Amino acid sequence: MTDAAFQDSYDENVAHCYGCGRLNEHGLQLKSYWDGDETVAVFEPRPWHTATPGYVYGGLIASLIDCHGTGSAAAAAYRQAGREMGSEPRLRYVTAGLHVDYLRPTPMGVLLEVRGRISEIKGRKVIVDMIVSAEGEACARGQVIAVQMPDSMKRAGE
Amino acid sequence: MTDAAFQDSYDENVAHCYGCGRLNEHGLQLKSYWDGDETVAVFEPRPWHTATPGYVYGGLIASLIDCHGTGSAAAAAYRQAGREMGSEPRLRYVTAGLHVDYLRPTPMGVLLEVRGRISEIKGRKVIVDMIVSAEGEACARGQVIAVQMPDSMKRAGE
Numbered sequence: 001m002t003d004a005a006f007q008d009s010y011d012e013n014v015a016h017c018y019g020c021g022r023l024n025e026h027g028l029q030l031k032s033y034w035d036g037d038e039t040v041a042v043f044e045p046r047p048w049h050t051a052t053p054g055y056v057y058g059g060l061i062a063s064l065i066d067c068h069g070t071g072s073a074a075a076a077a078y079r080q081a082g083r084e085m086g087s088e089p090r091l092r093y094v095t096a097g098l099h100v101d102y103l104r105p106t107p108m109g110v111l112l113e114v115r116g117r118i119s120e121i122k123g124r125k126v127i128v129d130m131i132v133s134a135e136g137e138a139c140a141r142g143q144v145i146a147v148q149m150p151d152s153m154k155r156a157g158e
Numbered sequence: 159m160t161d162a163a164f165q166d167s168y169d170e171n172v173a174h175c176y177g178c179g180r181l182n183e184h185g186l187q188l189k190s191y192w193d194g195d196e197t198v199a200v201f202e203p204r205p206w207h208t209a210t211p212g213y214v215y216g217g218l219i220a221s222l223i224d225c226h227g228t229g230s231a232a233a234a235a236y237r238q239a240g241r242e243m244g245s246e247p248r249l250r251y252v253t254a255g256l257h258v259d260y261l262r263p264t265p266m267g268v269l270l271e272v273r274g275r276i277s278e279i280k281g282r283k284v285i286v287d288m289i290v291s292a293e294g295e296a297c298a299r300g301q302v303i304a305v306q307m308p309d310s311m312k313r314a315g316e
Contacts, residue, residue, distance in 0.1 A: 016208045018215040026206035048184035050174045051252070052311045057176040058253045059224045063217030094209065094263075095216045100256040105311050153210045153263050 005031035006039075006071035009086030014154060019067035030064060032071040032116075034079075039072040039116040039128075045108060056106040061140050064114050065130050066095050069144025072116040073126035077148075080121055093126060094153065097145035106132070106139040114142075124148040163189035164197075164229040167244030172312060177225035188222060190229040190274075192237075197230040197274040197286075203266060214264040219298050222272050223288050224253050227302025230274040231284035235306075238279055251284060252311065255303035264290070264297040272300075282306040 007020045007030065015023045020030040032041040041064065049060045073093040078085045106112065113133050120127040125147050132140040165178045165188065173181045178188040190199040199222065207218045231251040236243045264270065271291050278285040283305050290298040 014210045016211055018207050018209075019217045021208075024206060024208065026204075046184075048182055049176050050179075050182065051176075052172045052307075053174055055311055057221075058256065059177045059217070059221030062220040062224065062256055062258075063215075066217045066220065095258075095260055097260070098216065098220055098256075098258040100220075100253075102252070102254055102256075105252075105308070149210075150263070153213055 006075045030067045041068045041114045065142030068114040069128040072128045073146035076118040092149045093146035096147045099143045101141045164233045188225045199226045199272045223300030226272040227286040230286045231304035234276040250307045251304040254305045257301045259299045
């Protein structure tokens with residue numbers, strides 16, 4: 001895997017995301033990396049991220065897919081351009097469409113792996129397909145349609 | 159609107175959901191109600207539920223859609239059976255499929271309304287279509303395919 005997380009390259013102004021912003025102290029702070037042509041993130045749900053006792057909350061799984069998807073989209077756009085992640089002009093993505101199929105109840109108490117594959121990259125849009133697995137067994141399948149972040153969202157914190 | 163929230167009728171053993179469980183003190187505790195033939199929930203994001211500063215995190219919006227969807231599914235199944243919500247045997251649903259289209263950045267600092275419509279109810283499956291709006295303007299469109307909770311998930315906490 002690469003050394004630096006995609007999310008650690010985000011500009012300070014757009015690093016407050018609840019799911020993956022390094023500057024959001026209440027958030028999940030998801031970290032995503034390249035692993036060859038795939039992207040990977042690992043997350044351990046907190047004890048309160050339950051659906052029913054013993055199983056992980058589906059909204060948390062959707063959140064992991066959301067943030068791993070937009071992070072993977074940015075990383076793929078930089079890689080396609082042959083540029084180092086975080087270099088100017090910045091490439092940062094938001095989710096236009098999110099889809100999750102829950103394949104089986106996801107167990108609590110173990111690390112979850114989110115593994116992504118870039119299915120399409122064209123213009124301002126990137127499609128990322130993902131699998132969330134627990135101990136090697138797929139629990140959810142996700143897709144994010146990511147688009148470049150509109151300038152209005154970047155300016156909000158200025 | 160009806161007086162009692164759908165989620166307040168959930169059995170104690172399945173009331174720990176991070177998104178809507180009344181017994182999850184760290185969670186969002188979403189509450190959903192009937193409003194005629196539609197279902198409605200209102201939620202005010204916490205200050206840390208940001209995407210970028212000023213806008214609501216997409217994973218939170220997905221979570222609201224998830225829990226309002228499964229709650230609406232249960233309410234619709236009880237209503238179809240002509241039974242009071244919470245009566246035995248319990249009808250409780252989980253999400254098999256979740257889809258969210260983000261229509262525009264969702265502003266922070268205002269109440270969000272999630273409004274649901276039962277699109278299909280057949281056998282163990284209910285499909286709920288939803289709109290999330292802020293100050294009357296639609297920000298996201300969501301769909302949940304809900305299925306009756308497997309017994310394995312109900313037993314987890316016993």
